[in-house]
Amino acid sequence: MADKIPENTIRIFDFENDTGSTITLALECIPQEYEIKHGDEVEVYIENVEGNLPLSLSLSKDCLQIYPCKTWGNWFVFKNGINITT
Secondary structure, eight states: OOSSSSSSSSEEEEEEEOEEEEEEEEEEEEEEEEEEETEEEEEEEEEEEETTOOOOOOOOSSEEEEEEESSSOEEEEEEETTTEEE
């Protein structure tokens, strides 16, 4: 990774979009949304604090939504090795 992974975080998942279409990654409850284009590699982390886990996932044809248990989430997103967290 080009950027440093923040301390006190848990890696939720990593994937490469090989679907041939753009996927929206929606990190709730803040919310933060990111477009993941074909070929993009993404890693998602969440701060390791009480209330973030367990997570709920909702998947549709072109959107993946991730919800923390009771908190705002405090997400960190790396796309193609670069921290794109807003």
